[in-house]
Amino acid sequence: MDRTEPIVAEDIAADSTVGYPEPFRTRMGKANWRALGDHFGLTQFGVSFETLEPNAQSSVRHWHTLADEFLYVIEGELSLRTNDGEFLLQPGACMGFKAGDKNAHHLINRSAALAKFIVVGSRVPGDMAFYPDDDLAVFVTEHGRRAVHKDGTPYPSPPSET
Structure with a gap:
C-alpha cells in the first residue's frame, strides 16, 4: 500500500x-482512533489519531518493554496519569515514554x-506491555494478541463488534 498523496x-x-x-472493556468508555500510519503502510512506527469522549480513557495504564511512545494533544483537555501523579494536558502539550521505563x-x-490527540509508537517485534494496576497481561502469539490474568489464566475473548 503506497499512498503518495x-x-x-x-x-x-x-x-x-x-x-x-x-x-476493562467497559471502563474504556467511548473513543475511536484512526490508524494514520497503517494508511500509509508504515512499518517502523505507528501513528494513531485518537478521540476520547467525556469520561473515556485511552487504555489501561501500562508501560512497554521495547516500544517508545509519544503523544501530542490537539484539542480538549486530558488527564495524563503516570507513576508520578496526574497532569492536565491541553492543546499543544506533549509527552514521551521511553521503552523499558x-x-x-x-x-x-x-x-x-x-x-483529540496523536500517539506515535515504535513497532518492535517482541514488545510487551505491563499493566501494574490491574490483573492483566497481554501476550502475542502466532494467533494474535491474547489477554490473560497475571497468573496466565486466559480471559474470555471479547465479543465481536459490529
Whole structure:
C-alpha cells in the first residue's frame, strides 16, 4: 500500500473496537482512533489519531518493554496519569515514554468535551506491555494478541463488534 498523496486525518475511517476483555472493556468508555500510519503502510512506527469522549480513557495504564511512545494533544483537555501523579494536558502539550521505563501511563478525558490527540509508537517485534494496576497481561502469539490474568489464566475473548 503506497499512498503518495496527503490526506485529512479525519477522512480515514474511525475504529472504535475495544480489544480489552471485561472488566476493562467497559471502563474504556467511548473513543475511536484512526490508524494514520497503517494508511500509509508504515512499518517502523505507528501513528494513531485518537478521540476520547467525556469520561473515556485511552487504555489501561501500562508501560512497554521495547516500544517508545509519544503523544501530542490537539484539542480538549486530558488527564495524563503516570507513576508520578496526574497532569492536565491541553492543546499543544506533549509527552514521551521511553521503552523499558516502568512509568505506566494512560489518558483520561475528565472534561465535558471531546479530546483529540496523536500517539506515535515504535513497532518492535517482541514488545510487551505491563499493566501494574490491574490483573492483566497481554501476550502475542502466532494467533494474535491474547489477554490473560497475571497468573496466565486466559480471559474470555471479547465479543465481536459490529
